[in-house]
Amino acid sequence: MEKVQRISVIDLLKSKDYGKTVCVKGWVRTKRGNKNVIFIAVNDGSTLKNIQVVADVVKFDENLLKQITTGTSVCICGVLVESQGGGQAVEIHAETVKIYGTADETYPLQKKGHSMEFLREIAHLRPRTNTFGAIFRIRHNMAFAIHKYFHERGFFYFHTPIITASDCEGAGQMFQVTTLDLKNIKKTSDGDVDFSEDFYGKPASLTVSGQLEGELAATALGLIYTFGPTFRAENSNTPRHLSEFWMIEPEMAFYEIDDNMQLAEDFIKYCIRWALDNCTDDIKFLCDMFDKELIDRLNFVLANDFVRLKYSEGIKILEDAIANGHKFEFPVYWGTDLAAEHERFLVEQHFKRPVILTDYPKEIKSFYMKQNDDGKTVRAMDVLFPKIGEIIGGSQREEDFEKLKKRAVEMDIPDKDIWWYMDTRRYGTVPHSGFGLGFERLILFVTGMTNIRDVIPFPRTPKNIEF
């Protein structure tokens, strides 16, 4: 037989070239049959669906057919025919079968229905399951949609550093980066670590946000966004926290808080719409398998305006709920940071749709947020989502040099660390705003998964760095 070019399963299933010789390469999902004919389901990752291969037993070496088991990688060529059975449009009647690699009975993905916990332990193989194939195809599509959204609106993708000397969020949850010999640390005369010997000559860490550098870009290019890995050494073992995650941070010159909220709502709706339109099979699969309300929930978010609510009003609603007998684990009072249970109460029980909460107490927010005239609150905005809680955090930025400087001093941020950031306010300062979308939290929402460890290929959480 002449050399036939490989066709992906996704293209094969759309093909109507009946009678044509085609060639598929992939991994065997299932094999069944009888003494005359066997049916092999082959998946190549291009789509959730498998292509069915029909092989007449007489045409092949018995040993070869025996070696084909779940997990075996194969190259199968044959004639494309309209399928007789239900379930699929086309199938391949095999003429040649080549095995690249067998998979013996120790292959862990023999049976269907493994628990998500078990699959996390074999994260190196879980992309071969239907569930994780679907999740990672959706993840790709979301990344693509994000770049498309911003590109089409005149935003520039700006690359901010991964290794940094500044703690943007001021929460002190940074991973230190050092080339010092940990077994032999030199000290200065006052007993501190002598960082002058370190790679950068001073302490360095992995970034917790690209925002500060993003602002440098926005006050030059106008509209920018970053999209990169972000690191937080917070010891939170929750279904919504990773120590390495991806964040999208748009930053816009001349945007005030209302423009910022408008953009956040439009952007996130665009991403959800994109998923529904472009990942239809995968989302339907996850909906059927895990979360029957998924598609309804996605459509519901698209159809409804997000509520705009001030923090003080939110606290009042929560206090009223407590007065009416609702129990929360964590206390509610003006000045406290909201816990996920509070956020989800507002979204899921009170308003029953996404909420953008603004004007938080300045004490619980970062130094760079624009201060309101009341002297107590800042122009922060958090977008709160059903099932997720906070999906976006952002703010209008303080553009006034003196006010920003005063806040930095109050919060013990030394000028030597942020002098370059302060220069945006020293020279040609402008009102500007931005926000950060947690990429994995978006994927959680769009896939209906309930644990953030299941929407990133190789999750990083405390004490977990296998693979």
Ligand code: 4AD
């Ligand atoms: O609210 P955060 O901390 O905001 C910032 O970092 C700002 N610099 C953003 C900006 O204004 N440019 O983080 C933004 C989002 C959160 O809303 C959440 O979705 C996600 O990042 N996030 C996490 N996702 C997974 N694991 C973690 N540990 C996360 N911490 C924050």
Ligand code: MG
């Ligand atoms: Mg936040």
